[in-house]
Amino acid sequence: MSELANIFRRMHSGSELLRLPNAWDAGSARLFEGLGAPAIATTSAGVAWASGYADGGKMPVDVAIAAAVNMARVLRVPLSVDMENGYADDPKAVGEIIRRLLDAGIAGINIEDGQVAPAKLAAKIEAIKSVAAAAGSDIFVNARTDVFLLGLVDASKRVDETLARGAIYRDAGADGLFVPGICDATQIAAVVKSVGLPLNVMAWPGLAASDALGKLGVRRLSAGSGISQMLWGQAEKLAKDFLDHGRSEPMAEGAMPYAQLQALFAEK
DSSP, X not given: OOXXXXXXXXXXXXXXXXXXXXXXXXXXXXXXXXXXXXXXXXXXXXXXXXXXXXXXXXXXXXXHHHHHHHHHHHOSSOEEEEOTTOSOSSHHHHHHHHHHHHHTTOOEEEEEOTTSOHHHHHHHHHHHHHHHHHTTOOOEEEEEOOTTTTTOSOGGGHHHHHHHHHHHHHHHTOSEEEOTTOOOHHXXXXXXXXXXXXXXXXXXXXXXXXXXXXXXXXXXEEOTTHHHHHHHXXXXXXXXXXXXXXXXXXXXXXXXXXXXXXXXXXXX
């Protein structure tokens, strides 16, 4: 089994909360690794935008896999790939897609339920685990439920629905549960107490700082698409100023030096 996969799995059971910056291409992945990130995750939204597609299952699977393989090429730390819904409805097809990531040495994936019935995601998880076992490989499957993010049930029922789905995904072989959109400390503690899987939350307005999350029992904190969105906003601002006024000075303010960027990839 992949040593990177084993390392990544152990990161979810240590005493320190795993903070995962989400990269959208090989350059951002290498930058985050260089800053000391112990592992890198991808943002499907960021990868889609950088590749010229809308988020939400619009990106061709070959584009998603090519981006992941290119990130893995420049990294020494584990990489976890956001695979949205697996880019297929048929569990067997999803399993074969994930086999391509296993061949590239990917340590983990996210796969989400969205609006579909939990049983459908469970079947995909079972297929992924079967493919990994047959290949003698390991991959950390982080099952994402959108109960909070999409408001799939009334607010008063969201913890119970999250726990119910978490149990289904755990029984199917999931290794972790990702609940984007959950922020309330009491609700987070309730999920941690009963779900029986390492809990992953996403940076969100109103979410407690990582130290407090760790005390609640959260094992993993993801940046989501936040970093890429901030940079898109900055790029828009700079390009608009350049187009409107043709000024050079704004592009030098806060810019990473050319030599520093070159050094990130000098040994790659």
